[in-house]
Amino acid sequence: MAIEIKNLNHIYGQDTIFQQYALKNVNLTIEDGEFIGLIGHTGSGKSTLTQHLNGLLKATDGDILYNGESIYREGYSMKTLRSKVGLVFQYPEHQLFEVDVFSDVCFGPKNLGLSQDEIETRAKEALDLVGLDESFYKQSPFELSGGQKRRVAIAGVLAMKPEVLILDEPTAGLDPKGRDDILGLVEKLHKEQNITIILVSHSMEDVAKYVSRLVVMNQGEKVFDGTPKDVFRHYKELEAMGLAAPQITYVVHALRARGIMISEDVTTVEEARDEILKLWRK
Amino acid sequence: MGIIRAVNLIFDYIRHDEENDKEEINHALRGVSLDIEEGSFVAILGHNGSGKSTFAKLMNGILLPSDGTVYIADMKTNDEEHLWDVRKTAGMVFQNPDNQIIGNVVEEDVGFGPENMGVPTEEIWERVDKSLEAVGMTAYRLQSPNKLSGGQKQRVAIAGVMAMKPRCIVLDEPTAMLDPNGRREVIKTIHELNQQEGITVLLITHYMEEVIDADRVVVMDGGHVVMDGTPKEVFSKVNELKKYRLDVPQVTELADELKQAGMELPDGILTIEELVEELAAQLS
Amino acid sequence: MLRDITLGQYYPIDSVLHRMDPRTKLFGTMAYIVSLFIADSLPVYAAAALFLVIAIRMSKVPVKFMVRGLKSIVILLLISVSFNLFLTPGTTIFKIGFLQMTWEGVEFAALMAVRLIFLVLGSTILTLTTTPNQLTDGLEKSLGFLGKVGVPVHEVSMMMSIALRFIPILIEETDKIMKAQMARGADFETGNLIQKAKAMVPLLVPLFISAFRRATDLAMAMEARCYRGGDGRTKMKPLRYENRDRVAYAVCFVYLAAVIGMKIIL
Structure with a gap:
């Protein structure tokens, strides 16, 4: 059990007339090695929740356990927590500041107080993981393309060797190719490095084929938690929240409504193709 | 002849080295010709770096072509004397909603364009009222733009352009930074302007689902126009689109795969309803 | 914390003050600040308070909202009050070490606090009613x-x-x-x-x-x-003086004259 969130509340402007729940009684357990999609529209509380996981925001009440230990315990090292739970913000390229790519990636490990050798080894490993070779090391991060900048920023977090990696809308503003590249990279990190991944997104379609579990947030509350196919069964409720299920879900339900009994578990284009062909050949 | 005519456009970005002895030339456009009919809704698709954003900025004289000519309502954009008329005729909406709102109050921002054009005060108010109404933001006219959602900010930006009474609007990836709700809001607004006010729309985007209702879809790649046709025509070529690193909507992809497996389906299925109709007929 | 600063923030409602010409409001604010600086007697403070209360009522901005803006000057207020409280010579009330509190100090500190609060509230009205x-x-x-x-x-x-x-x-x-x-x-x-x-x-x-x-x-x-x-x-919003501006100018002049008059007479 990597992260356990217990009865978490976050209230803005408590005890004033402006009082507003950003998070309301959230309970969530994230196991080691999971690949989770955290879905919700703007203002649903999903970004607020992720910022609690590495201690950037403090809950009004409730508790968060990391590997069984409360992060709100007195003397708990936030610095260590932040290196274990890596958070990649939306548009992470906006945090780049060093003169070259390599130095920028070194920033994280340097803050951890590691030896120069260790810092450089980690930076190299991280850049290798995101697919940037040595020819990039001495380039200015500001002269790279949008997708490359984002890779550098992700490497900057990976260099801290996190056990859990949270990515907030990592594909925002990218074109379809850039989006597939980044999501492919995240999938590789999960498979090859065995990093627990929490992918924050407002697009069901983008994450459905990668994640094994979806958590849906709405108005500060956790509303659904399960496998993609379980969650997509609630496509009508999702739509009411301003979240659309993938088009395939609609096709499946429309066909079923017409008496064509295609399995409800179908969520991706490939599964739909196979199911429909099976029915067609019959 | 169309309201926008691009004739053999070439555009090169030239970057000088620090010592200025070496220069790097980036050919963003390599000979693009396009004729856009007044009143139509045209979408330009392409991945980042395909030249589509450069093309947009050439449409109202923000950039001037290295070679070739852009005519906006028969005025050349590189004619110094017509520059302001060109900008009045072809309004422009940009990607980042925060970086194009100048006013501290919604209605004052919408009035910014007409003020610059020297429109008399009373008429400015009429134009502001009408533009805010057209994008459905009248209720927010006295608010600070900072309190609005991304989609609302883009609608304000569109109203700001509408108040200049343009004949066409060029939108350069207006939804790239928005969430799905905001995206829907903005696309709906643009369609309404096109249908109700007869404004010519040139929408630049990389989201497929935004272009299926367009009159015409133009695909750009490597500084060239590589596909041009109705959405149905363009989307019937799924493999070609993928070659240009573009997506197709899930239903289109599914229909294409089923066809390849031998099912008989029409080309270019774009909506859930179409696909369900066809499948229901064949499976029951 | 930064959200609490009401100074420099616009409060979007409709009122006479909101509709008034910004030049009039600028002049009014200047006149008010001048009056606070020459104020040295209770009647003048009373006049200033009256002026302020009327202006707040006319602006229709909730008093609560305005008072929230004072939070940002609490520290400044405490410093200036304690300076005046302890460093003004006069009749001693009590003494701790070299610090002595005097009657004159209490009076001076109170007036100082009132003056500062009036000053902030007065200029807040300007920014709350003017984009x-x-x-x-x-x-x-x-x-x-x-x-x-x-x-x-x-x-x-x-x-x-x-x-x-x-x-x-x-x-x-x-x-x-x-x-x-x-x-x-x-x-x-x-x-x-x-x-x-x-x-x-x-x-x-x-x-x-x-x-x-x-x-x-x-x-x-x-x-x-x-x-x-x-x-x-x-x-879009050209500046044009209306009758309300003329009235406001007159009121400001009368107020300023009254304050100066009181200063001379009292």
């Missing part, structure tokens, strides 16, 4: 005569108005970058002055880059909307 654009318009027009001696009045006021528009955006951005760097282990709190200054680099560099990018975008957007400086520009 930053109207304010810069008002300044532009009032200071228009400087244009004749080569001061770029229009450009300066345009810059001010853009700065006001982007301050909240940049504050939010600062917060975001700070958090992003903290997620990479950055520490903005501990260390000596030099270490703290060095820790600011990862915050300031991205902030500047972002500000420049925004500036480039904004310039492009302004040009696309036919902006070409102040020449030939018309105004």
Whole structure:
């Protein structure tokens, strides 16, 4: 059990007339090695929740356990927590500041107080993981393309060797190719490095084929938690929240409504193709 | 002849080295010709770096072509004397909603364009009222733009352009930074302007689902126009689109795969309803 | 915390004060500030309080909202009050070490506090009822005569108005970058002055880059909307004095005269 969130509340402007729940009684357990999609529209509380996981925001009440230990315990090292739970913000390229790519990636490990050798080894490993070779090391991060900048920023977090990696809308503003590249990279990190991944997104379609579990947030509350196919069964409720299920879900339900009994578990284009062909050949 | 005519456009970005002895030339456009009919809704698709954003900025004289000519309502954009008329005729909406709102109050921002054009005060108010109404933001006219959602900010930006009474609007990836709700809001607004006010729309985007209702879809790649046709025509070529690193909507992809497996389906299925109709007929 | 500052924030409702010409309000605020500086007796303070109460009522801004703005000056208030309280010579009330509290000190500190609160509330009314654009318009027009001696009045006021528009955006951005760097282990709190200054680099560099990018975008957007400086520009909200402005000017003059009169007579 990597992260356990217990009865978490976050209230803005408590005890004033402006009082507003950003998070309301959230309970969530994230196991080691999971690949989770955290879905919700703007203002649903999903970004607020992720910022609690590495201690950037403090809950009004409730508790968060990391590997069984409360992060709100007195003397708990936030610095260590932040290196274990890596958070990649939306548009992470906006945090780049060093003169070259390599130095920028070194920033994280340097803050951890590691030896120069260790810092450089980690930076190299991280850049290798995101697919940037040595020819990039001495380039200015500001002269790279949008997708490359984002890779550098992700490497900057990976260099801290996190056990859990949270990515907030990592594909925002990218074109379809850039989006597939980044999501492919995240999938590789999960498979090859065995990093627990929490992918924050407002697009069901983008994450459905990668994640094994979806958590849906709405108005500060956790509303659904399960496998993609379980969650997509609630496509009508999702739509009411301003979240659309993938088009395939609609096709499946429309066909079923017409008496064509295609399995409800179908969520991706490939599964739909196979199911429909099976029915067609019959 | 169309309201926008691009004739053999070439555009090169030239970057000088620090010592200025070496220069790097980036050919963003390599000979693009396009004729856009007044009143139509045209979408330009392409991945980042395909030249589509450069093309947009050439449409109202923000950039001037290295070679070739852009005519906006028969005025050349590189004619110094017509520059302001060109900008009045072809309004422009940009990607980042925060970086194009100048006013501290919604209605004052919408009035910014007409003020610059020297429109008399009373008429400015009429134009502001009408533009805010057209994008459905009248209720927010006295608010600070900072309190609005991304989609609302883009609608304000569109109203700001509408108040200049343009004949066409060029939108350069207006939804790239928005969430799905905001995206829907903005696309709906643009369609309404096109249908109700007869404004010519040139929408630049990389989201497929935004272009299926367009009159015409133009695909750009490597500084060239590589596909041009109705959405149905363009989307019937799924493999070609993928070659240009573009997506197709899930239903289109599914229909294409089923066809390849031998099912008989029409080309270019774009909506859930179409696909369900066809499948229901064949499976029951 | 930054959200609590009401000074410099516009409160969007409709009232007589909201509709008044910004030049009138600027003059009124100036007159009020002058009156506070020459105030030295209770009747004058009473007049100032009356003036303030009437202005607040006319603005229709909830008093609660206005008082919240005072939070930001609490520290300043405490410092100046304690200085006056303990450092004014006179009849001693009690004494701790070299600090002595005097009757004169109490009186002086109280008046000082009242004066500061009045000052902040008075200028808050100006900004709460005037959009930053109207304010810069008002300044532009009032200071228009400087244009004749080569001061770029229009450009300066345009810059001010853009700065006001982007301050909240940049504050939010600062917060975001700070958090992003903290997620990479950055520490903005501990260390000596030099270490703290060095820790600011990862915050300031991205902030500047972002500000420049925004500036480039904004310039492009302004040009696309036919902006070409102040020449030939018309105004959506031109400044025109109405009867209410004439009345307001008269009231301000009477108030100022009364205050000066009281100062001379009392």
